[in-house]
Amino acid sequence: TLRLGLPGSESPDRDRDGPADDVAPALTLGPAPHKAASKRAFPDASPHRGCSAAARAEDKPPSAAPPAAKLAAADRQGLLLPRAQVVGWPPVRNYRKNTLAASASKAKGADDGAPHYVKVSMDGAPYLRKVDLKMYSSYEDLSMALQKMFSCFITGQSSLRKPSTKDRLTNRSNVDSLQDQEYVLTYEDKDADWMLVGDLPWDLFTTICRKLKIMRGSDAAGIAGKTLVCRK
């Protein structure tokens, strides 16, 4: 698997919904519908609003009134589960969904509401991806998401060695540990300089990061030298 050697990153292993869901819609277009079938929490098991009874109504006469009415009543109190998510249903344009998602995250207290998409490239990968930095709350989050996203490009390559605690404690360790690892995460800032990810506080980083690049460790050594700062 791909390991990104962020300074201070922990080993992954969190089950996280693919950030692919947050990427530009052109890349998130639904999996083939047969996969969608597994996404539908249809219809028997879940206590959906009268629908589960109704979905079988073609087989049974519509006399399922009592349980359905109960469900409907419960529904009006908003007690039911969220609707099953079927790909492409309800038919709301992806564009609209993304715009509203941006507003919703704003309502939850994010700063200016619009998603902050940045391109992510990786040395040797045939195409780039995009991530919304606002979907992550820390470097670890981002690192894990990117690992998931790009692991498909690592074939037959050994995973990275993550920096040991001893490495992290010493200043100069950054350069050495980078060279030992295969990949390093870098970003382009507003001045179009390529910087090593991890030096700035996360919130500040999200505002100034324009692009991300997963570089080979050997290439990145020079960058690390440029941006080396005293680390806590």
Place this chain on the structure above:
Amino acid sequence: MGRGGARDGAAAAPPWHSLPDEVLEHAFSFLPAAADRGAAAAVCHGWLGAERRSRRRLAVANCYAAAPRDAVDRFPSVRAAEVKGKPHFADFGLVPPAWGAEAAPWVAAAADGWPLLEELSFKRMVVTDECLEMIASSFRNFQVLRLVSCEGFSTAGLAAITEGCRNLRELDLQENYIEDCSSHWLSYFPESFTSLETLNFSCLEGEVNFAVLERLVSRCRNLKTLKLNNAIPLDKVASLLRKAPQLVELGTGKFSAEYHSDLFAKLEAAFAGCKSLRRLSGAWDAVPDYLPAFYCVCEGLTSLNLSYATVRGPELIKFISRCKNLQQLWVMDLIEDHGLAVVAGSCSKLQELRVFPSDPFGAGQVLLTERGLVDVSASCPMLESVLYFCGQMTNEALITIAKNRPNFTCFRLCILEPRTPDYVTRESLDAGFSAIVESCKGLRRLSVSGLLTDLVFKSIGANGNCLEMLSIAFAGNSDLGLHYILSGCKTLKKLEIRDCPFGNKPLLANAAKLETMRSLWMSSCSLTLGACRQLAEKMPRLTVEIMNDPGRTCPVESLPDDSPVETLYVYRTIAGPRSDTPDYVQIV
């Protein structure tokens, strides 16, 4: 027309067969509708030639229906072209990436054959920066660029347009995915450039240089439509309005700010100066306190698009109720039934209503019911087009709506949960939708939802005599449903179906019908490969495309006839099978 044959007393007989082309072309110029021009062209060879040589506007509803070069050769005088690409369901994520619909071949052919092209419009297509560069450099009098739901280009491509198109009048970007390369595309308009009439960059995510925008707006005295993006804050909107009081259409972009009385005063004053404002839109995470700043323009508004506005409550309703001349209203279901009741009472000239779901996957909170639609259809006599998302419906409501509003031309109802029955009687909604098609004789577009059996399709097939587009999801119970549609609906052009138990038989039985239609989409139905092969063989002028799991790579030739087909997309074409299919699309 055939008056043919020589006659004595030729002075009495108009020389139809020898009218000079210029006369014919002049006559045809009075036929704006493509259908009428098509009919004229079918009269005789003379008329065919005159019509096609003089055709100025061309609409290609399916980019694969004809080869770009053929279209350009056939209609050499085209000044305005519109091309549409991906199937409609691509909007909802049912078409994986890299499906096709590239604009490049069309731009290349146009660059070769239509040097005088003035207008180009692409919808649901992949438009690259190279396309935009080619447009900018190929047409010396290029004036109008409209891109709707497109992708594949960046602000660098926009810069090519703004720099190269010296006579640009309209740059209209609607709901596209635009890569932000931080290039200052707006700055590339030369200082001498003043011809802009429409500028819509509402879908752009990035910042624009406000000073440049302001100067542009100041010097383009013919600017009528300005739709800003989210990056432009409220106080800047006020400044722009002062520079462009002649605006007819404004999209405010982001409209959220803490309430400040001086900003309010600024906005109010700015809007007071806009006597011509008729259309208003914006992504209003609005602080409702600002809405009164708009009161002075309410009376004049004919179109209000609040469908990206999460504002709600009494201020919203009060605002809309002042828009007495509203013809088009797009809102979120946050308006709720009582809000629509107010609309019904205030907006007697309403023609089009769209109500979008604020929380499509929410936990069943019923904000909006059938009540709202019943009220509006009862009180708005000119209402003819509806798109309505809601959680529940009854046959009684639909029957009432049908009785009140036989003048619907577009009726799209989306009940959020698939297969939802009439919540009072628990029956299917067959009766309700049947009432709609029986009453609305002029219905051209219909989307059905909720619990529906084959019977509703019998009714639609029999009564949908003007129906051109039909969308069906999670409905019907057997092949009969599809058969009713395909054997009825005389004028059907586009049929899109998902998740219905429709199989091979009705498809094959009505194969000829498919050539009278523009396209058919069927996904998650009960089709098998064998039937698709038969269809393709029977109907050589149709392209039969199969789409399966992008991960699966096994070629379709090797699969047996009884393999299930996940997605079928069939369309008529004179260009033969396309050559740009991705791996997951196979043409049978």
